[in-house]
Amino acid sequence: MNGPGFEHAPPAAPFRFRDCALIPIASGRRASSLKELRDHLVQSGRDTLYYHFWGALLQPRFEEREYHNDFAAWVHHAVRDDVLAEQLAMVDPDEYDDVEELRLVILEYIDQRLEDTPFLEWIPATQVFEFIHAQIVVFDAGLEAGDYRDLVGHIPRMPLSSVFYHFVDARRRTPDRTDDFSAWLAGFDHEHQELVDALADIDPYFNTLSELRDQLGALFRRHFGEGVA
Amino acid sequence: MSSLLEAYAAVAGEDIIRHLRQLSAPLQGRSVVHVNSTRLGGGVAEILHKLVPLSRELGIDTHWEVISGDADFYECTKQMHNALQGSRIQIPDRLLQHYEEVNEQNAARLRPLLEDADFVVIHDPQPAALLRHCPNRGGQWVWRCHIDASRPQRHVWRFLERHVRAFDASIFSLPQFTRALPHPEYIIAPSIDPLSDKNIDLPQEEIDAIYHRFELDPESPIIAQISRYDRFKDPVGVVEAFRMARRFVPRLQLVLAGGTATDDPEGDAVLAEVREASDNDPHIRILTLPPDAHRGINALQRAAHIVLQKSTREGFGLTVTEAMWKGKPVIGGDTGGIRLQVSNYHTGFLVNTPEGAALRIRYLLQAPEKIQHMGDNARELVRENFLLTRQLRDYLTLMVGLHHRAADRIDLV
Numbered sequence: 040m041n042g043p044g045f046e047h048a049p050p051a052a053p054f055r056f057r058d059c060a061l062i063p064i065a066s067g068r069r070a071s072s073l074k075e076l077r078d079h080l081v082q083s084g085r086d087t088l089y090y091h092f093w094g095a096l097l098q099p100r101f102e103e104r105e106y107h108n109d110f111a112a113w114v115h116h117a118v119r120d121d122v123l124a125e126q127l128a129m130v131d132p133d134e135y136d137d138v139e140e141l142r143l144v145i146l147e148y149i150d151q152r153l154e155d156t157p158f159l160e161w162i163p164a165t166q167v168f169e170f171i172h173a174q175i176v177v178f179d180a181g182l183e184a185g186d187y188r189d190l191v192g193h194i195p196r197m198p199l200s201s202v203f204y205h206f207v208d209a210r211r212r213t214p215d216r217t218d219d220f221s222a223w224l225a226g227f228d229h230e231h232q233e234l235v236d237a238l239a240d241i242d243p244y245f246n247t248l249s250e251l252r253d254q255l256g257a258l259f260r261r262h263f264g265e266g267v268a
Numbered sequence: 269m270s271s272l273l274e275a276y277a278a279v280a281g282e283d284i285i286r287h288l289r290q291l292s293a294p295l296q297g298r299s300v301v302h303v304n305s306t307r308l309g310g311g312v313a314e315i316l317h318k319l320v321p322l323s324r325e326l327g328i329d330t331h332w333e334v335i336s337g338d339a340d341f342y343e344c345t346k347q348m349h350n351a352l353q354g355s356r357i358q359i360p361d362r363l364l365q366h367y368e369e370v371n372e373q374n375a376a377r378l379r380p381l382l383e384d385a386d387f388v389v390i391h392d393p394q395p396a397a398l399l400r401h402c403p404n405r406g407g408q409w410v411w412r413c414h415i416d417a418s419r420p421q422r423h424v425w426r427f428l429e430r431h432v433r434a435f436d437a438s439i440f441s442l443p444q445f446t447r448a449l450p451h452p453e454y455i456i457a458p459s460i461d462p463l464s465d466k467n468i469d470l471p472q473e474e475i476d477a478i479y480h481r482f483e484l485d486p487e488s489p490i491i492a493q494i495s496r497y498d499r500f501k502d503p504v505g506v507v508e509a510f511r512m513a514r515r516f517v518p519r520l521q522l523v524l525a526g527g528t529a530t531d532d533p534e535g536d537a538v539l540a541e542v543r544e545a546s547d548n549d550p551h552i553r554i555l556t557l558p559p560d561a562h563r564g565i566n567a568l569q570r571a572a573h574i575v576l577q578k579s580t581r582e583g584f585g586l587t588v589t590e591a592m593w594k595g596k597p598v599i600g601g602d603t604g605g606i607r608l609q610v611s612n613y614h615t616g617f618l619v620n621t622p623e624g625a626a627l628r629i630r631y632l633l634q635a636p637e638k639i640q641h642m643g644d645n646a647r648e649l650v651r652e653n654f655l656l657t658r659q660l661r662d663y664l665t666l667m668v669g670l671h672h673r674a675a676d677r678i679d680l681v
Contacts, residue, residue, distance in 0.1 A: 058290065060664075062455075065440065067446065174665070174669040178293075179290065
């Protein structure tokens with residue numbers, strides 16, 4: 040979607056870029072087997088679930104996005120049970136209104152697997168699972184987009200932690216569990232629905248944050264015209 | 269922008285410097301005191317030499333104090349250090365009593381500064397007992413444990429725990445290093461200083477000089493492990509891996525370089541074992557370098573095609589970080605902090621045996637483009653995650669968090 044009409048689109052409130060720093064905190068809970076993982080999951084705080092699904096995207100790693108949450112990756116690498124790893128990898132945290140629902144879904148998969156394969160209850164994992172939660176500090180990134188031209192120009196310069204804040208963390212802040220760009224574009228009264236749909240097609244869990252930034256930049260440039268930035 | 273921040277921006281990137289400025293805004297005028305036990309030597313002092321002036325440039329009133337002690341005190345803290353890392357040592361009560369006394373004496377000198385500070389960061393066990401001698405402290409105290417204390421001698425940990433449980437928070441390098449304590453335990457990975465002699469870019473002639481100095485053939489591949497002569501670093505396993513790989517890469521050369529370890533009887537024994545295992549092989553260089561040979565180590569890492577750190581037990585593994593910063597793929601033991609840095613096919617390989625190391629050496633040497641690609645990945649991973657500026661950002665985040673009484677989400681906007 041492109042065209043001169045956008046030059047006169049009514050401006051929504053400026054898009055203010057924010058940034059964040061996230062610091063992990065050990066919960067003191069450790070699991071050395073699938074059974075222990077299950078028992079700790081029952082009692083872990085909401086922040087812990089958040090960290091192991093979303094927060095870890097900000098931590099150092101070369102992601103093998105095959106198993107894109109920490110629980111699935113640990114079951115694959117340390118418990119060596121690919122049946123459960125595959126099931127947990129397909130749990131999409133954005134589908135659930137509440138972290139408690141998410142917790143129940145994970146527990147259900149684990150309980151079912153323990154019931155089907157009782158030996159998993161006692162075989163030790165090759166690595167300990169450390170339950171972590173995190174503190175997140177949000178601050179102003181010092182960038183503001185008054186209109187889409189600014190936005191297109193600023194996206195390639197976003198720090199990766201800002202990409203995390205607006206495209207990943209936003210999913211637990213916004214009412215529709217969407218990203219901040221889509222929420223902002225909604226202020227243009229469906230004028231950019233095609234772009235919003237394209238943003239919804241990006242799966243943040245299979246990309247590094249720098250790849251996400253590149254994808255966002257490309258989508259915005261294509262939508263608003265290559266020459267805008 | 270001031271000069272030190274500018275210098276770091278040039279290597280670490282502008283984004284992280286912007287982060288530092290934004291995170292330090294709510295900390296303007298606050299005072300921070302770091303306390304450790306030495307101003308020279310060791311990784312903690314190396315980092316503080318840069319962290320403190322950088323913090324000051326950011327407008328935080330930062331001080332660095334060093335406690336002083338006598339030979340008995342350092343004997344006690346050295347034993348404490350080893351016991352916390354699992355050595356079976358019984359520290360005499362007399363020395364533990366002396367540890368308390370020395371801390372009390374230092375507290376008498378430092379008390380006004382420490383009690384007035386908004387944040388006090390106590391590094392490692394040596395000054396941990398200062399807190400109980402500062403009853404009127406107004407700020408928040410953080411204990412920074414730089415060592416792997418996950419499997420300590422219990423009686424030594426119990427002694428130290430009486431002191432550290434009173435802190436407001438503690439910091440460990442990896443989640444698996446933490447102990448059960450009644451306060452938040454933050455995870456902050458250590459870092460390297462990209463502008464130090466050990467890591468700074470070197471002119472090519474300085475790297476070339478290494479070939480001549482250590483009689484290495486610049487036209488043949490070099491693998492290197494640069495690490496203390498310590499059984500947990502498995503240097504003998506590296507020699508075994510080299511021998512296996514050399515059957516397939518006949519011109520392969522191995523450099524093993526470590527400290528002289530004059531105060532470490534086990535280090536001498538391990539060095540002797542390595543020499544015996546190498547059996548005067550002309551393709552193996554076994555080097556003992558003085559503790560200040562930073563540029564020499566830097567040049568050796570840069571001269572190597574592949575760096576090994578075949579540890580069977582490891583703390584964080586900053587030697588891995590250093591090699592990766594020089595754009596080298598690392599073949600590392602599947603343990604400790606090496607797992608956080610080395611990712612198979614991305615930045616190197618994790619291995620469990622000499623055979624595994626040999627296999628990966630062969631694999632990489634037949635594909636130079638992979639060495640280049642993984643080396644580029646490795647440098648980028650370090651740039652984003654393991655430079656001094658990231659560690660400073662984490663400290664600032666922690667202080668902002670403590671200032672807000674540990675709420676899980678703090679909005680400064």
